[in-house]
Amino acid sequence: MLAGSILQKLMQERRSTDGSDRGIPAKTGENLSQESGPQEPQTSGRTPLNFGVYYKNTLVALCHALEDAVLATKTSPLMVTAFQKGKWYLQEADRYADLADTADKIVILAAPGAGFREHPTGDRDNVELVDLSVDDPVSEEWHLMIMSSRYSAMVLCQELTEDEYGPEGKPENDLERKFYGFWTFDPALVKETIAITADHVGRYSTQLKADLEERLADIDTQAASKTGEVGNVVMRVVDYLKGGDRQVEATETFKFAGALSQNLVSNELQAYLRMAQLADLADITNPLAAAEVASLCEMMGQFLDLPVWQMQRLRLASLLHRIAPAQLESGAMDSEGDSCPLNPGAQTLRVLPRLRAIAQIIAHQHEWWNGTGQPAGLAGDNIPVEARTLGLVAAFQHAVAHRRHKDEQRASPSAKNEWQYVADAFADCKAQSGERWDPKLVEILSFLVSGLQQGLSLPSIPLKMTLSTGIIDSDVVDSWPTYQPLETPTSK
Amino acid sequence: MSQAIDIDAIRIGKLKQLSGARIDDAELSGCDLSGVQLSGAILSGSNLSRANLNQARLEGSNLVGADLSGADLRANLWGANLMQCNLTGADLRGANLRGANLMGANLTGASLTGAFLSGATLVGCNLKSADIRGADLRGANISDSNMKGADLSRADLQGATLTEANLEEANLQETNFTGASLARANLLCAYLEGAITTGADLTGACKTGTLLDL
Incomplete structure (x- = not known):
């Protein structure tokens, strides 16, 4: 790196202001993995x-x-x-x-x-x-x-x-x-x-x-x-x-x-x-959502013994999952006739042929196990397992982060530790098992939560996305089984 | 075992004890060979693409030039000979590859998360975009291999030889290179946050765009 260049000055500035790497956002799962003790505020998301x-x-x-x-x-x-x-x-x-x-x-x-x-x-x-x-x-x-x-x-x-x-x-x-x-x-x-x-x-x-x-x-x-x-x-x-x-x-x-x-x-x-x-x-209440959801999904995938190609797609979908929700929450999905409504966020991913499977996972993360969810009203095992996993984990992670942030905003924050947020968030998920969430996945999440409480550390998902997923490499992707298209969606 | 092997019986899962068997150049793509005993078997040149070899015993087997692309190889491959194999996109998570010979193998996009590769030979391998997180590569010889864009975060490479290896844009977060040889390695834009390089030989290595470049 050229001495005196802007690139080098920026790098040096980061190193000097951050001390020992403090500028790097918390490692994946750092919040969720900590057993006890006062939580540092979530990092600035720098x-x-x-x-x-x-x-x-x-x-x-x-x-x-x-x-x-x-x-x-x-x-x-x-x-x-x-x-x-x-x-x-x-x-x-x-x-x-x-x-x-x-x-x-x-x-x-x-x-x-x-x-x-x-x-x-x-x-x-x-x-x-x-x-x-x-x-x-x-x-x-x-x-x-x-x-x-x-x-x-x-x-x-x-x-x-x-x-x-x-x-x-x-x-x-x-x-x-x-x-x-x-x-x-x-x-x-x-x-x-x-x-x-x-x-x-x-x-x-x-x-x-x-x-x-x-x-x-x-x-x-x-x-x-x-x-x-x-x-x-x-x-x-x-x-x-x-x-x-x-x-x-x-x-x-x-x-x-x-x-x-x-x-x-x-x-x-x-x-x-x-x-x-x-x-x-942009979300100060949950700036580590993508990394933490990816990390939790990786662990869930290991419990499910998903094959590598599904794990890689789940990982990438996790990292990209927040592209979609805004439109869903605002109800701004386009629908043509009886077809599955389109989620604009997920649709943008379909521009890349290799990301169509990822778009599929992201688009269906808001389905409900009982068939009353969005966008296609799919039920049970008709919802792709990656989408089911992503939906549950994203909701769980969001609930933990939301509780943490809400507590921090209080004039006199309660003495709750991280595990109370985790336990409460999991209780919410459990209450919707069989309706919104796949009961098998909720059970796996309970094992994961217990494991974390007993010191299990979450896998590190690279902050540097080096395409180690193999998603882009055609000779790898072409050897993977084709993502199974959904059955004709059951309209709500 | 010297008698002819019934390949069809292997394909339909009737034969589970194949230790020392000669099954070279066989067509076994997509077969379920999970848990099969193949210790010391000769499978060189066979097509095992997308085969399920989960929990198979392949220690000391000869798989030279075999096509194992997309195969589930979460198996015991201790000391196996995998020279020039096609392992593109293979699942080697947690596999035992201690002392295995993978010289010249193509492992593009393979998953080696948590695999045991101590003392293995990976000279001239293509490990581009491979997932090698947390793998044990102590004392392995990975010289002249292509690991561009590979994820080696938290891998243990103590005492490993990576001479002239290509680690461009690799994720080396918290990777342990203690005592490793990285002479003339290409580390261009590798991510080295938290990596341990104590006692590592970086003579002639390209460190541009890394934390070692400051």
Whole structure:
């Protein structure tokens, strides 16, 4: 990592403020696994900095999607972007002219040259160009930071050095150049990074630094995390990445076509995971829902002796399960004729063929064992076992978190420990056994709760989703049994 | 056992005692072989894809070049020879693979959660996207293998050899590398939160984008 780069400064800032890794959200099940003693308040849900590897091809598609979302959402954001060299900016200068029509302010950083300052976009009142000095490590970075009270997104990457490319060296095809870093929708993280960048820009212009800091102070990150814009942005990201994939297929000159394609597909899934992550971040009462539900589901799956492929699908569905509930609770499901009503959240997943089974699980997590649930009124074993498990575990985890939060909000919190919340939440589930929940699963949950009380620790679900699920890998997925489609749903 | 084996009898689950049997190049895909005694059996080149070998006894067996993709291998494979096997998406959760030879095997997307692989040979294996959480890999030789995107969180790799292994974007959270050799390994963007690297040899390793890169 380049010394003095924004990426490195951000990493160092995190390490210094968090002490010994305190910035990493509580490990999966940390709350539920603790036996006794006062509960630390749930962590802030601060997004961990998990770096990934990206081909330029992926970054171009990703950045175009995030930029075009600015035009679509008309959110007048503050944008800070770094292009390595002026020549790369010039390729995008017309696009930035359009963005300047909408954006509140755009700051563009690049090593000068190739007519960096000659394009008319740079003359716009709300566009500021910063000539990076040749020895500035930021000139090796690729940034896109978008920050407003309604929409935030960021790409922060560095290119591999010659040594890091390994014996094969830097690829000849520009789109096959490799970068490492991360991308996010987390407004707090975007704001933190822009603040670091503003400080860096201060060496070139103290006035610009002050301007950036002032604009940043006016942006409400809490509001940004709660908007529904991200769902549309994710769809756009997936669409653009798919376009990138089609381009790879159509181009014969790529040396690493397979890797490029997998990188694009992998980031389509990452887009959904980030959307789910944002749902957790926006919920201060339950910011660890996805990780804890995934962890509990993993344990339930082990008790059920589910095969690997079902375990992997259940795990991914758990991590993504909060994409769906909002629409269900508001009753905003679309229904056509006698068919099963569509859950928009789950429907978005169906865009990816490999995620159709996951969408199926998420869509049916609100079915009831007695057939009175949503969306299809399925009953008993007609409800996929993964959906039954996910529904029960998500409700249980939510009940625990809700009780904990409610207690913490009281003027004089009761002396209840975590186990009282767990016991009460389980009692709620047990009361609905045979009606809402599958009795067999409730029994398994009771074993799990007893095990946790006796010191059983929950499995760790990776905070870094590395696609270890094999979901994306076609040679793995194709060897799995096909997910059994549901019988004709019984309409309510 | 030297007499000819009735493959059909194996397929329908009539034969349960096959220790030392020669069943090479057999078509046994999708068969239920759970609990079958196959210790020392020769199954090289056989098609066992999606077979159920749960609780089977396969210690010392010869499975060289066998197709075990998608198979349930939660079995005893102690000292088995699995060279060049296709283990894509196989279920090896908690399997006993101590001292097994998996050289050149394809384990893409396989699940090895909690598997026992101490002293095993995994040289040149493809472990891309494999789930290896909490596995015991003490003293294993995993050099020159591809573990890109694999999940090795909480795995025990004390004294293991990972020379020139590809661990790009691998999850190495709380992984124990005490005394391991990671010389010239690729750790690009590997997640190393809580990993133990005491006494590990990281000479020439690519640590870019990791906590070791600060």
